[in-house]
Amino acid sequence: MWWSLRAKRRRKMSSTHLHPQRLKRTTTQKSMKYPGCRSRFSVRTSENYIERMPPEVILKILSYLDAGSLFCIGFVNKRFQELANNNAMWYRFYAGQQAKKKNPRLIDEVTDGLSVAGIQERPEGYWRKQFFKELAGYNANWKKKLKAIHLYTGLPSQTAQILRTLRVRWAVTLTDGRGRESTSEQTHVHFTDAAVTVSWSAGDWPFIDQLTALKLHGVVRVPLQCPDECKPGWKSLLTKVKLSKDVWKLCGSDRLVKLLYAGQGITVGVWQEQREIAFIMVNLHYHQLVERSLLGSSTVQYQPAEHTAAFDDVDPEYGLHGYAAHIELHSTAGSITSGRFSQLFCRKDQISDGHLQLRVISKSNRSQHAPLCGSVSLPWRTDALQGQIEGCCLLTLSVFDEALIPFWCVGAPVAMTTSEQAEVSYDCTGESFFVQYEDAEGKVEIELHWMEDHKQYFMVSLIIFLSISKVNKHFGRDY
Numbered sequence: 001m002w003w004s005l006r007a008k009r010r011r012k013m014s015s016t017h018l019h020p021q022r023l024k025r026t027t028t029q030k031s032m033k034y035p036g037c038r039s040r041f042s043v044r045t046s047e048n049y050i051e052r053m054p055p056e057v058i059l060k061i062l063s064y065l066d067a068g069s070l071f072c073i074g075f076v077n078k079r080f081q082e083l084a085n086n087n088a089m090w091y092r093f094y095a096g097q098q099a100k101k102k103n104p105r106l107i108d109e110v111t112d113g114l115s116v117a118g119i120q121e122r123p124e125g126y127w128r129k130q131f132f133k134e135l136a137g138y139n140a141n142w143k144k145k146l147k148a149i150h151l152y153t154g155l156p157s158q159t160a161q162i163l164r165t166l167r168v169r170w171a172v173t174l175t176d177g178r179g180r181e182s183t184s185e186q187t188h189v190h191f192t193d194a195a196v197t198v199s200w201s202a203g204d205w206p207f208i209d210q211l212t213a214l215k216l217h218g219v220v221r222v223p224l225q226c227p228d229e230c231k232p233g234w235k236s237l238l239t240k241v242k243l244s245k246d247v248w249k250l251c252g253s254d255r256l257v258k259l260l261y262a263g264q265g266i267t268v269g270v271w272q273e274q275r276e277i278a279f280i281m282v283n284l285h286y287h288q289l290v291e292r293s294l295l296g297s298s299t300v301q302y303q304p305a306e307h308t309a310a311f312d313d314v315d316p317e318y319g320l321h322g323y324a325a326h327i328e329l330h331s332t333a334g335s336i337t338s339g340r341f342s343q344l345f346c347r348k349d350q351i352s353d354g355h356l357q358l359r360v361i362s363k364s365n366r367s368q369h370a371p372l373c374g375s376v377s378l379p380w381r382t383d384a385l386q387g388q389i390e391g392c393c394l395l396t397l398s399v400f401d402e403a404l405i406p407f408w409c410v411g412a413p414v415a416m417t418t419s420e421q422a423e424v425s426y427d428c429t430g431e432s433f434f435v436q437y438e439d440a441e442g443k444v445e446i447e448l449h450w451m452e453d454h455k456q457y458f459m460v461s462l463i464i465f466l467s468i469s470k471v472n473k474h475f476g477r478d479y
Contacts, residue, residue, distance in 0.1 A: 051079070058083055067093050067131070068226035075230070082124075090127035091119045097134045132222045132232055137166050146290060152340055153194045153326050154400050159286045160191045168218055168293050170198045171235070172280055175213040176206040184280075185219065188381075190332045195396040195411045196289070197332050200280040201382045207275040211243045214266060216282060218293025236296035238284070239264045251413045252392035257380065259389055263439075265411045269380055278382050281332075283394050285411040309401055309475045319475030321345035322402030323358055325464060329372070329393050329414075329435075333379050336393055337372045337459060344464075351479055354468050355442065358399075361462035363447065372448070372457035376416055391416040395437055397444060399464060407474065408441050408466060416448065433457075442466045 050058070062070060062083060074084035119127070142162045150157035173183045184203035189196060221233040241247070241262050248268075251259040257269040257278050265285070269278040288304055296302035312318040323345065328338035344358040351357070361368045379388040397410040419432035435446040447461035468479050 055083065059086060059089070062086075063089055066225065067135075068224040071128075071224060071232065072226050072230050085125045085128060087119050087122055087124070087127050090125075090131055094127050094131035094134060097131060135224070136220055136222045136233075142166065142290060149404075150193070153286075154324065154340070154398060154404060155194055155286045155326075155406070156290075159290060160196070162290050163196070163293070166220060166290075166294070167223070168220055168290075170238075170282070170284075170293070171217045171219050172200055172203075172282070173215040173217070174203075174205055174211055175215075176210040177212055180206070182206065188332070192328065192330050192335060192396065193338065194286050194326060194328055194398060195330075195394070196284050196286070197394060198282045198284060199332070199381075201278075203277075203280075205277045208260070208268065208270050208277055209245070209275055213240065213242055214262065215240045216266070217298065218296070220294065234294070235298040236293055237299060237301050238292050238296070239266070239301070241266060251415045252378070252389040254387055254389050256385065256387055257389075259378070259380075259392060259413065261413055267413050278385075279380055281380070281413075283396065283411040283413070285396060285398070285409045287398065287406045287409040307405060308473075309403065309405075311476050317348065319471050319477050319479070320348065320356065323407070324400040324404065325358070325360060326398045326400075327360075327462070328396045329376070330396065331378050331393050334374075336374060336376060337370055339370055348479070351468060355465035356468055356471055356479070358464040358466065359462075360464060361459060363461040370459045371454075372459065376448075376457060378413065391433075395435075395444070397437075397464075399442075399466065401474065408470070410437060410439070410442075410444070412437055414446075419447070440467065441470050 062073065065073065070084055070089065074081040142165075145158045145162055146156040148157045149155065169186055171183055171185045173181050175181050182204050184200050184205075186198050187201045188199040190199075216238045218236040218238055219233055221228075221231045224231055241264055243262060247262055248260040249262075251261050251267065253259060253272070255272065257271055260268050260270060262268060265283040267281045267283075269281070270276070271278050288302075291304065292302045294302075309319070322343070324340070324342040325344060326338070326340045329336040330338075341360045344360060346356045346358055361370070375390070376393050377388045377390045378392040378394065380386065392413060392415045395410060395412055395414045397408070398406055399408040401407045414435050414437050416433040416435055419434050430450040430452045433448045433450070435444075435448065437444045443465045445461070445463045445465070446459060448457050449460045450457055472478055
């Protein structure tokens with residue numbers, strides 16, 4: 001009797017609790033019988049509920065984000081990128097940023113200054129770009145500040161301040177023979193009166209003999225609260241140099257590295273025993289540096305309006321006189337010597353070998369001789385090591401025409417070479433050295449003399465040669 005009751009209980013439990021396999025067959029049969037109906041037992045874990053939301057709801061949610069979070073969420077997928085570029089949201093950020101500079105109470109008034117239709121009529125991403133420029137200070141009055149000229153250097157006096165305020169950085173991109181690119185941002189910066197020296201001491205760089213091109217960009221990052229790799233910004237191409245074995249010129253060396261010059265102020269330090277790059281150094285002249293670092297694109301350099309001197313058919317030696325020059329020998333540690341010279345001229349009979357000669361410091365005039373502070377050396381450093389190359393430094397030269405407009409600007413490394421002459425007009429003996437630089441627009445010749453009594457170098461001769469073709473083009477002459 002008792003076993004019959006147990007059997008009935010088992011049959012009752014099996015009828016009320018379905019077996020998993022039987023449940024699966026039952027739901028499958030129902031779905032086949034009613035294909036338009038979803039079973040309540042189906043699992044929806046793979047569905048994205050956010051994708052099913054109406055755009056208006058998502059925009060409402062995104063409106064509570066700050067600018068950095070709104071920008072970063074655009075990297076999620078294509079739909080979020082379209083929604084994150086909504087002009088109405090970015091216009092509120094842009095108007096709020098402008099109102100902060102005037103009066104915080106005017107934020108709502110400035111935001112509502114345009115109609116909704118007027119805001120949305122702009123191209124997609126327009127107000128986001130305007131907000132980024134406003135936040136980065138890109139729309140500041142830096143062009144007006146550049147009009148203030150330093151009386152000593154003849155260059156804009158607030159160049160360094162503007163570059164710091166706009167948070168301008170510089171990035172170098174190396175390309176090897178296979179077309180692979182490696183980009184690194186600056187590690188050290190040193191400002192002087194007329195130039196800024198930028199150094200890179202770490203990077204995933206190819207070997208020196210594998211390099212085919214080097215590009216230098218000015219980079220401005222928008223100060224958003226987001227990861228550095230996601231921060232928006234601008235890149236402006238300053239220079240691009242094609243590299244080969246014939247391009248490199250040896251400037252100097254020590255027991256660890258040798259210094260190779262590639263032109264346009266670009267210097268590369270290479271380890272002596274290997275082909276690996278130790279560091280990269282660039283000397284950037286202040287002339288139009290702010291414009292070149294901001295107003296170009298990632299592939300095209302900034303092209304300033306070409307300046308030519310006013311035509312003069314009265315002066316028979318127009319273009320041969322009225323020059324001024326500022327010169328500085330310096331390193332990454334500080335200035336070695338500097339000077340400004342005016343009323344420089346050249347006679348017609350002194351034009352030779354396609355160059356106009358400006359004698360700045362005469363060897364026979366002792367009152368013009370200028371002392372040098374400290375030794376002539378160029379410090380360098382990497383992440384692990386540091387040193388200095390003796391007899392090598394950086395040259396920054398500015399030559400101005402009669403209207404004090406920059407005519408020829410140089411920023412490059414130079415090296416001292418020993419002269420066969422053992423003494424100068426002083427009654428003291430000492431070694432003489434030459435420092436030379438030359439490019440397509442001119443050349444510089446400097447003679448230094450070591451005064452043993454003073455334990456100091458003196459600049460006893462300085463001659464600047466300007467290309468006569470450049471002079472003729474600038475002044476409209478035919479010398």
